[in-house]
Amino acid sequence: MEGPLLGSDEASAFHADGFVPVTRLIPDDVVAPLRERFDRIFRGEFETGIAPDEVNWQEGSGDPTLTRQVCNGWRADHLVASIVLSPVLGHALAALAGWSGARIIQDNLLWKPPGARSVGFHRDNAYLAWYRPQEMVTCWIALDATSADGGTVEFARGSHRWATGDDPPMEFHAPVDHRAPMEAAAASEGVVPDQVPVEVPAGGGSFHHGWTWHGSGPNLSDVHRRVLVLHCASSGARFNREGFGVGNGPVYSRYAHDGDDVMDEAHFPILWRDDGYRTPGLDSLTDPL
Numbered sequence: 001m002e003g004p005l006l007g008s009d010e011a012s013a014f015h016a017d018g019f020v021p022v023t024r025l026i027p028d029d030v031v032a033p034l035r036e037r038f039d040r041i042f043r044g045e046f047e048t049g050i051a052p053d054e055v056n057w058q059e060g061s062g063d064p065t066l067t068r069q070v071c072n073g074w075r076a077d078h079l080v081a082s083i084v085l086s087p088v089l090g091h092a093l094a095a096l097a098g099w100s101g102a103r104i105i106q107d108n109l110l111w112k113p114p115g116a117r118s119v120g121f122h123r124d125n126a127y128l129a130w131y132r133p134q135e136m137v138t139c140w141i142a143l144d145a146t147s148a149d150g151g152t153v154e155f156a157r158g159s160h161r162w163a164t165g166d167d168p169p170m171e172f173h174a175p176v177d178h179r180a181p182m183e184a185a186a187a188s189e190g191v192v193p194d195q196v197p198v199e200v201p202a203g204g205g206s207f208h209h210g211w212t213w214h215g216s217g218p219n220l221s222d223v224h225r226r227v228l229v230l231h232c233a234s235s236g237a238r239f240n241r242e243g244f245g246v247g248n249g250p251v252y253s254r255y256a257h258d259g260d261d262v263m264d265e266a267h268f269p270i271l272w273r274d275d276g277y278r279t280p281g282l283d284s285l286t287d288p289l
């Protein structure tokens with residue numbers, strides 16, 4: 001189950017811990033251009049003329065103490081799309097998940113400037129009842145060197161094996177106690193959580209399992225913390241109408257067809273499949289990896 005980018009030790013660490021940090025995911029020469037795309041997107045300048053699916057922060061109107069967030073920036077910007085829709089990352093995610101292929105569900109552009117507040121702990125799979133199989137694996141790419149003080153992402157080691165059930169509604173932006181839901185889950189599990197911060201250079205990052213508890217503290221450093229995140233599902237995923245009203249179903253069920261459960265590849269492209277298939281048109285993007 002080794003894919004590109006990861007050796008067998010790293011794949012084993014992912015399966016044991018529910019995450020694995022990686023020092024190099026994207027080449028150095030795309031880091032600065034990607035940061036510049038973040039500037040543009042958070043100013044509302046969309047290269048393709050298409051708005052991202054979720055724009056939760058914009059220059060001028062966004063709360064300066066919150067982590068800036070845009071979801072599906074790949075629709076708005078070709079350079080962001082070239083990373084988010086990369087076959088290399090899709091293959092790596094499919095291999096970790098044990099899927100025959102990977103499709104993009106959502107990207108996240110997150111920007112936590114110095115002084116910005118926390119991101120609440122959550123588990124990605126808990127909010128995905130709107131498709132089946134209800135699974136996601138994630139690649140988190142740092143565009144700045146990250147540190148515990150700088151509010152990097154933290155994972156609770158081994159928490160992908162904890163009981164799954166009804167998680168509380170996600171409080172992503174600056175909850176009062178960002179670790180509280182994870183600590184409650186650890187207490188139910190009868191374990192003391194082991195929180196591991198991902199400290200990597202710019203261009204590095206991590207992979208995590210969809211049931212791993214994760215979140216991040218405030219940025220107490222003087223360094224910006226920008227990350228580009230890819231959330232993938234199995235290439236065989238189908239919509240599940242019973243879940244359209246929960247989690248982020250209300251946002252993404254807008255792409256469902258009346259009368260079938262197909263996840264349209266125009267909106268959820270297949271990045272890599274083990275039979276060589278890739279959604280037509282994606283290869284017109286330059287692949288920087």
Ligand SMILES: O=C(O)CCC(=O)C(=O)O
Pocket residue numbers: 110119124138140152153214215216227229
């Ligand atoms: O970077 C963070 O603070 C949170 C990231 C996250 O929730 C994710 O990658 O799934």
